[in-house]
Amino acid sequence: MRRPLIAGxxxxxxxxxxxxxxxxxLADASTPDxxxxxxxxxxxxxxAVSAAASGSKVALGAQDVYFESNGAFTGETSTDMLSDxxxxxxxxxxxxxxxxxxxxxxxxxxxxxxxxxxxxTPVLCVGELLEEREAGKTMDVVTAQFDGSLAGVSEADxxxxxxxxxxxxxxxxGKTATPEQAQEVHADLRxxxxxxxNQQTADTVRILYGGSVKPDNAAMLMSQPDIDxxxxxxxxxxxxxxxxxxxxxxxxxAPCSINKPRS
Ligand code: 13P
Numbered sequence: 001m002r003r004p005l006i007a008g009x010x011x012x013x014x015x016x017x018x019x020x021x022x023x024x025x026l027a028d029a030s031t032p033d034x035x036x037x038x039x040x041x042x043x044x045x046x047x048a049v050s051a052a053a054s055g056s057k058v059a060l061g062a063q064d065v066y067f068e069s070n071g072a073f074t075g076e077t078s079t080d081m082l083s084d085x086x087x088x089x090x091x092x093x094x095x096x097x098x099x100x101x102x103x104x105x106x107x108x109x110x111x112x113x114x115x116x117x118x119x120x121t122p123v124l125c126v127g128e129l130l131e132e133r134e135a136g137k138t139m140d141v142v143t144a145q146f147d148g149s150l151a152g153v154s155e156a157d158x159x160x161x162x163x164x165x166x167x168x169x170x171x172x173x174g175k176t177a178t179p180e181q182a183q184e185v186h187a188d189l190r191x192x193x194x195x196x197x198n199q200q201t202a203d204t205v206r207i208l209y210g211g212s213v214k215p216d217n218a219a220m221l222m223s224q225p226d227i228d229x230x231x232x233x234x235x236x237x238x239x240x241x242x243x244x245x246x247x248x249x250x251x252x253x254a255p256c257s258i259n260k261p262r263s
Contacts, residue, residue: 002206004222004249005162005229007038007123008236009063009091009210019045020052025239027056031246036229038089038123039236043077050086061089061123064097067107067114079118089121091231093149095168099129105148112149116157123162123231124149125210126189130169138167139188146192155197163189163207164231170211172233179220179227182209186226215244222249 014022019041031037040061041049050060066076082090092115093108108124115122126145128138142165150158165185170177177185186207194202209221210231221227229249235241 002204002228003034003036005036005038005206005208006242006246006249007061007089007091007162007164007208007229007231008040008242009094009231009233010039010041010237011063011096011233012042013237014041014045016045016048020048022237022239023049023052023058026058026242027053029239029243029246031057031243032250035246035249037246040089040091046082046085046087054086059089060085060087061091061121062087063091063094065090065092065111065115065120067110069114079114079120082120083118087120089123089162090115091123091125091164093145094125095127095166095171098125098145099168105145105151108149109151109153112161113153116153116160121160121162123164123208125164125166125231127166127168127171127211133167133169138185142185142189143192146189147196150196155201158193158197159201159204161205163205164210165189165207166210166231168211172212174212176212176214176217176221177209179224182221183224183226186224190226213245215241215248218245218248219251223251 038059038061040063062082065079066073069078092111097103112122126142128141132141167177189207190202193205206228208229208231209227213230213232214235
């Protein structure tokens with residue numbers, strides 16, 4: 001059984017007090033025990049958010065990392081630094097880094113290996129542009145990103161990796177993939193995991209959907225057999241909408257009172 005994971009990618013949003021208030025609100029919220037929750041603030045606020053969510057089930061992730069462990073890499077952040085402030089996860093290969101910053105798969109692959117070597121969990125994003133979908137190339141694009149980003153990654157390590165399918169045309173646009181469109185790609189990704197690794201790996205790896213996930217579409221998306229959670233942008237910036245998604249991610253979520261400590 002794969003545990004659902006609902007991850008918030010705060011991107012380059014919020015100031016310090018808003019980030020802390022959001023983290024505190026989530027730490028205090030009643031959410032189902034069986035759902036893992038992750039927030040990924042700007043690096044500038046990782047420390048403050050870590051303190052605000054400390055002792056709760058809300059895990060902390062970064063939105064990117066550099067692959068070298070230390071040294072003269074101006075502007076970059078290492079895995080050690082992220083661990084030091086309490087991160088357990090790192091988003092890698094987000095479409096905004098691929099398409100806006102221009103990160104290639106080879107660089108994402110180095111970052112992913114460094115993340116795993118440091119004992120952190122990568123959340124590897126893949127997804128096609130609108131024109132690629134319209135040209136019928138969705139799986140060609142996603143397969144190339146999968147192969148490039150995971151080149152040389154062992155079965156044991158890929159089992160520790162979370163994959164996020166984020167169709168670029170659905171990010172921040174209000175246009176969500178239909179549950180059927182998302183499920184189709186998730187099933188193909190799971191097939192790819194079985195082909196490149198084995199069935200046990202395919203059954204183990206959590207595959208999240210991202211792209212305009214909101215409280216009112218989350219339940220339909222999460223009910224698909226190969227969708228194991230969500231990577232949420234805009235709707236993760238408010239306690240109510242993010243907890244709405246968390247609560248919608250399990251069928252008939254019973255409200256529960258006690259948040260578990262972060263392990
Ligand atoms: P939105 O939920 O704002 O569409 O963003 C999705 C995303 O990019 C999460 O990483």
